[in-house]
Amino acid sequence: MAVVRDIMAPFDLLQPSTAAEAQRLLARYGADAWVLAGGMDSFDWLKDRIKKPAVVVDLSGVTELRGIRPWNGGLEIGAMTTLAEVANHPGVQKNFSLLADAVRHVASPQIRNQATLGGNVSQDVRCWYYRAGWPCYRAAGETCFADTPVGRNREHAIFGADRCVAVHPSDSAPALIALGAQFVLRTASGERVIEAEDYFVGPNREITRINLLQPGDLLASIRIPSDFAGARFYFEKVRDRNVWDFPLLNVASAMRVSGGVIQSVRLAVNAAAPTPLRLRRVEAAVAGKPPDASTGAMAGELAVQGAVPLQFNAFKIPLMRNLVKRAIGGVEKAVWA
Numbered sequence: 557m558a559v560v561r562d563i564m565a566p567f568d569l570l571q572p573s574t575a576a577e578a579q580r581l582l583a584r585y586g587a588d589a590w591v592l593a594g595g596m597d598s599f600d601w602l603k604d605r606i607k608k609p610a611v612v613v614d615l616s617g618v619t620e621l622r623g624i625r626p627w628n629g630g631l632e633i634g635a636m637t638t639l640a641e642v643a644n645h646p647g648v649q650k651n652f653s654l655l656a657d658a659v660r661h662v663a664s665p666q667i668r669n670q671a672t673l674g675g676n677v678s679q680d681v682r683c684w685y686y687r688a689g690w691p692c693y694r695a696a697g698e699t700c701f702a703d704t705p706v707g708r709n710r711e712h713a714i715f716g717a718d719r720c721v722a723v724h725p726s727d728s729a730p731a732l733i734a735l736g737a738q739f740v741l742r743t744a745s746g747e748r749v750i751e752a753e754d755y756f757v758g759p760n761r762e763i764t765r766i767n768l769l770q771p772g773d774l775l776a777s778i779r780i781p782s783d784f785a786g787a788r789f790y791f792e793k794v795r796d797r798n799v800w801d802f803p804l805l806n807v808a809s810a811m812r813v814s815g816g817v818i819q820s821v822r823l824a825v826n827a828a829a830p831t832p833l834r835l836r837r838v839e840a841a842v843a844g845k846p847p848d849a850s851t852g853a854m855a856g857e858l859a860v861q862g863a864v865p866l867q868f869n870a871f872k873i874p875l876m877r878n879l880v881k882r883a884i885g886g887v888e889k890a891v892w893a
Contacts, residue, residue, distance in 0.1 A: 565608040573617050575776060579742055583772040585611045591774070592616070593636060593675035596667055601680075606689045621674075621776060624648065629782035632740075635674025635775045639728070640665070642673055652780055654789035654810055658731035661793045663800050674775045676728045677739075677755065680766055681830070682802055683722035684708050693719040693763050702866075709866040711804060714873060716829035720759040721866060724766070727793060729756070729832040730808040730824035734789075735780050742774040752778075753824070756831035766831075784810040784822070788847075790883040794875060803827040805872060807879040811847065818842050818851075823883060825859075828876055835859055835880065842884055852885020 567590070572578040582589050590609035592598050593616075601607035615621060621636035624645050631647055639659040642648055648656045662668055662676060680686075681694070683702055691697030702709040703721045712721040729752070737752040750768065757765045769775060788811040795801040805828055811821040821839050826832045838855045845851045856877040863873050 564602045565605050567602075567609050568611045569614060570611055571614045571617050573619075575618055575620050575742060575774065578613055578615060578618055579744075579772065579774055581611070581613050582774065583744055585613075586771040589613050589771065593678070594638065594671040595675075596663070596671045597675060597679040600687070604687070604689070606687070627779050630780045630785065632777050632779045633673055634777050636672050637674075639668040639671050639673060639676060642728075643668065651782075651785040652735060654735060654784075654791055654808055655728065655731045655780070657789070657791040658727050658793075658806075658808060661791070661806070662727045667800070673728060673778060677726050677732065677752075677778075678767055678769070678775060679726060681720075681722035682725045683712070683720075686722060694722065694759070696764055705867055707867065710868040711802070711827070712866055712869055713829050714860075714863040714865050714869060714876070715833060716758055716760070716831070717864070718758065718760040718763070718830075720763055720830060723827045723829060724756060724831050725802040726826060726832065727803060727806055730806055730826045731791060732778060732780070733824040733832055733834050734784075734808040734810040734822045736783050736810075736822060738779045738781070739775060740777045740779060741769070742776045743770070744772055747776075749779075753832065753834050758830045784812070787812050792879055792882065794879070805875050805879060807876075807883045809883040811884075813847055816846055817844055818847050818884075821884070823855075823880070825876060825879065828863075828872065838880065838884070847884060847886050849881075849885045852881040852883075855884040856881035 570581050588610040590612045592612050592614045622634045624633050643656045643659045685692050685701040686694050690701050693700050713723050732752045738749050739755045741748040755767050790809045793806040794804045807825045809823045812819040823835045838859050842855050859880040860873050860877045
């Protein structure tokens with residue numbers, strides 16, 4: 557449905573070499589500036605001439621925003637670190653393999669070599685109508701073209717819809733939420749550290765935004781605490797194609813098991829709601845129970861309570877039920893053709 561135009565609209569390309577310089581440029585140009593990380597999301601917008609910023613601030617030369625380093629027993633990952641670097645890092649593989657598994661499911665190897673962790677969690681929604689420039693609610697219009705009896709809404713939300721029914725497409729986001737990660741923002745008033753699940757903004761709060769970043773703000777790094785280092789992890793993604801595609805649904809869990817019962821767990825799904833969704837009710841319900849098929853079945857049923865399907869995505873309800881069941885119950889991942 558997206559209409560590809562001939563050339564990008566003109567803009568000034570600015571290439572700072574430090575985070576401080578990048579912040580000054582972003583503060584100077586405000587809403588007229590576009591932040592370019594790996595470019596995987598940005599170039600779609602720019603090529604289709606849907607977004608026409610006056611200035612593009614390219615962060616590829618800001619080396620301080622890249623790299624993976626120890627932090628308080630865990631790890632700190634620069635927002636400009638590529639997904640391939642995250643997936644292949646020994647410390648991530650050893651202690652936080654959930655994140656390595658999640659980012660390996662993103663797109664293709666070529667894209668993972670360019671895409672960044674900060675860009676993956678900050679990418680915009682993938683609704684056909686919004687991406688093609690239709691004047692929907694998210695684009696400051698007065699309707700949702702997907703939420704109609706004939707709208708293309710197979711990939712859209714079964715939870716949390718409020719005028720906009722588009723879902724967040726990140727694979728790394730639910731893994732970071734399950735790991736209890738923190739996002740470090742650099743703002744005009746100083747550094748701000750927030751929980752991963754609080755970074756995302758749903759349409760019930762502000763429909764034209766997807767995260768907390770204001771003009772002039774910068775996502776600098778992501779910190780992963782040691783709480784779930786080496787825990788029992790589960791990640792599964794269901795998509796139409798095994799390479800490149802965005803999730804129809806994904807699930808991530810981090811679990812501590814002792815004495816045959818679940819001592820603590822964090823569980824999140826994505827592509828079910830406008831923002832990544834942490835399943836707190838399920839977490840509370842399974843605590844103290846064995847991580848077996850019975851507990852998994854109970855968790856799956858609880859997870860989908862309150863789901864409201866659209867015209868063409870009712871399949872997401874049993875799909876989410878089964879993903880959560882496997883994440884909690886310890887069942888082997890299904891093989892998807």
